[in-house]
Amino acid sequence: MSERPFRIDAGDTSVECDPDQKMLDAFLRAGVWIPNSCNQGTCGTCKVRISTGTVDTPPPLDTVLSHTEQEQGFVLSCQSVPTSNLEIDSVTVDSSARHHVLRDISGTVGSIRQVADDTLTVTVMLDEPLEFTAGQYVELSIPGTGATRPYSMANPPGQDGELEFHIRRQPGGAATDGWIFDGMTVGEPVAMTGPWGDFCFTPDDPDLGLILLAGGTGLAPLKSIATAALELDPEREIHVYHGVRFESDLYDVEHWQTLAANHPGVNYTPCLSRGQWSGRTGYVGDAVIADLPSCKGFSAYLCGPPAMVEAGVKALKRRRMSPRRIHREKYTPAIQLSPV
Ligand code: FES
Known part of the structure; x- marks a missing residue:
């Protein structure tokens, strides 16, 4: 070669x-x-x-x-x-501020916290700050395998070199079962590349409200986007729908409730697709249809399993949202590696 x-x-x-x-x-x-x-x-x-x-x-x-x-x-x-x-064929040289140069990144695990069944919040302290746009992700290198796994940042850009990730266990997953849920320790070094992806918060017209639809840990980039949007305009109207199967899968509830209490424009709706409880049940797309007679005048960001994202897009179009204002990120399963 x-x-x-x-x-x-x-x-x-x-x-x-x-x-x-x-x-x-x-x-x-x-x-x-x-x-x-x-x-x-x-x-x-x-x-x-x-x-x-x-x-x-x-x-x-x-x-x-x-x-x-x-x-x-x-x-x-x-x-x-x-x-x-x-x-x-020629590529568009995009000098837009939301796209950043890809690079290798190093840091150490700052904290590991179980926040729901099979879900952790992990923070990484970076050796050098990382420029990224809310919604983007990095790829974590799985030690000893040469493999990587993508995880979206849940914090907004510019937060003192600390990244927050929401990580759900994948049974048999090389990253989760083989490392993060079984042996990752605070202080251990972490290698990454990033930022990746064009699921990027675009401020658009500041008068536009936001609809954020998350499935499971698809909540992570939407937390980053909501925080970035509120930093620009604390009054912005933001409807957050978080879909999970059971109540024990819900996490960050207090964070969103506090955000809603402090920002009159923020509405937070957790939805259970399987479990029973005193709150909303059903799918997030159905909740949007029930709650919002029209989605004109909003931008939407959807992140989660492909079926949830597709159903959510259909719901938004049914409520007359312009397709160009719909931004989506599907969490697709990684190519299976043997657990390490
Ligand atoms: S970025 Fe290459 S196929 Fe998805």
């Missing part, structure tokens, strides 16, 4: 890509923005068309890249490693 970097030309932009480096990683580290979301080949957001050159890339899912697109030269940049110099 060649040891020299390959060059990727994209219109007026050019970046170098090290041997074994994925194209998306090379672009983002060079400060050239390519839309991206999952970084694991399941969303298709990062596709680019190669006009000249070759790459090593695993076969993409048909649902992510159609046969026609593959024949036209499209590849997933998050999965593709150049094996020659490349020319790709």
Whole structure:
């Protein structure tokens, strides 16, 4: 294998890509923005068309890249490693302040707190502050495996180099069962890359209210977004719906209740899809339909399991929200690794 970097030309932009480096990683580290979301080949957001050159890339899912697109030269940049110099269709050089240069990050575990059944809040103290936009995520390196797992920041940007993550146990998961729930200790070093993803809070028109729909630990980036939005405008109207199956899965209730008590525009509604209790039951999308006669004049951010996100998008469209104001992040299961 060649040891020299390959060059990727994209219109007026050019970046170098090290041997074994994925194209998306090379672009983002060079400060050239390519839309991206999952970084694991399941969303298709990062596709680019190669006009000249070759790459090593695993076969993409048909649902992510159609046969026609593959024949036209499209590849997933998050999965593709150049094996020659490349020319790709030009990329948009986005100098928007919400996109940040990807980099390696180091820190130490600051705290580990069980907040619900099978759910932890973990904080990491960074060696250097990280610039990111509310809604983005980092990839934590699982010690001794070479594998990574994505976790969204729950804190807003600019908080003294501390990151907060909400982590739910995945049975048999290499990150959770093999490490975080079984052996992670306060003070241990943590390696990450980030920030990733374009699930980014966009202030939009400050007069727009926000609807935040979360499933499970999909609440994390929405907590970051709500905090960032309230820092800009403490009066902003924000409707937060948090869907979980059982009451024992709920967490951060006090945080949201306090936020609602201190900000007259904030409404917080936890919803149980299976359990019985004195509060709301059912799915978050149904709760939106029941509560809000129209979603015109709002932006929405949805994060959680794919079925919850899709149902939530349908509900918002039924309530006449403009599709361009709907931002979504699906938590897709990681490719299964053996537990370590
Ligand atoms: S498929 Fe590449 S970012 Fe999702």
